[in-house]
Amino acid sequence: MESKYEYEFENIKLEVESTANDSLVVKSTDFFYVCPKCGYSIASDEASKLSEYEDYRPGVARIEKNNKSHNNPFGKGKCSNTSLIRYSLHHEFKTDVAKISFECDTSDYSTMLSVMHALLNSFAHEFSIERRDIKACLTYKKTNGKMEHKIIIYDAVPGGAGHSRRLVTEDGEILKAVIKRAINLLDTCKCSPSCYRCLRSYENQKIHEILDREHALKFLKQFV
Ligand SMILES: [Zn+2]
Numbered sequence: 001m002e003s004k005y006e007y008e009f010e011n012i013k014l015e016v017e018s019t020a021n022d023s024l025v026v027k028s029t030d031f032f033y034v035c036p037k038c039g040y041s042i043a044s045d046e047a048s049k050l051s052e053y054e055d056y057r058p059g060v061a062r063i064e065k066n067n068k069s070h071n072n073p074f075g076k077g078k079c080s081n082t083s084l085i086r087y088s089l090h091h092e093f094k095t096d097v098a099k100i101s102f103e104c105d106t107s108d109y110s111t112m113l114s115v116m117h118a119l120l121n122s123f124a125h126e127f128s129i130e131r132r133d134i135k136a137c138l139t140y141k142k143t144n145g146k147m148e149h150k151i152i153i154y155d156a157v158p159g160g161a162g163h164s165r166r167l168v169t170e171d172g173e174i175l176k177a178v179i180k181r182a183i184n185l186l187d188t189c190k191c192s193p194s195c196y197r198c199l200r201s202y203e204n205q206k207i208h209e210i211l212d213r214e215h216a217l218k219f220l221k222q223f224v
């Protein structure tokens with residue numbers, strides 16, 4: 001089941017597209033250093049373990065200089081291999097997806113990330129959806145040298161629970177209501193750049209500093 005609608009809010013075109021049981025590849029920003037021999041791994045936020053590696057620098061593809069060897073995670077004693085390889089965590093799952101495209105300048109990553117979190121919060125409020133039941137991510141492509149971002153809102157449960165599809169209606173009224181609620185939420189805050197009342201949450205703590213209430217507000221005000 002697929003549907004796609006185009007609206008014009010204040011002369012700016014918006015498009016929403018929903019797909020049920022769409023396949024979504026989620027690439028985590030986290031990575032792990034994994035032993036190819038035994039499967040021992042260190043997550044990117046395990047600073048004390050990483051600091052045991054002399055050659056560790058943030059982002060390097062391989063680490064091996066450590067005078068301590070690691071233990072096999074399955075209780076089979078010390079592992080004879082020392083070099084660990086970096087892996088990103090990728091996973092693919094099928095769920096309900098709503099994709100929102102805006103025909104205006106969407107090139108600023110921090111603005112679009114802020115808009116994404118504002119819409120996600122407002123959408124959860126509007127339909128009394130548990131905040132952890134919906135998620136979002138940005139997609140981007142480069143067109144004529146300019147970055148274009150789209151917002152994808154999706155159901156957190158594999159298979160989908162039908163939440164994100166509710167955003168996609170023929171008359172666009174739901175999306176408009178969600179945008180208005182987001183504006184209200186942002187407009188009644190006084191923080192800079194953002195706070196727990198408007199854009200921040202425990203889940204997005206790694207990007208708190210780049211979430212910007214005023215930039216998101218300015219972007220969304222174009223549509224009302
Ligand atoms: Zn090993």
Ligand SMILES: [Zn+2]
Pocket residue numbers: 189190191192194195196197198199213
């Ligand atoms: Zn705030």
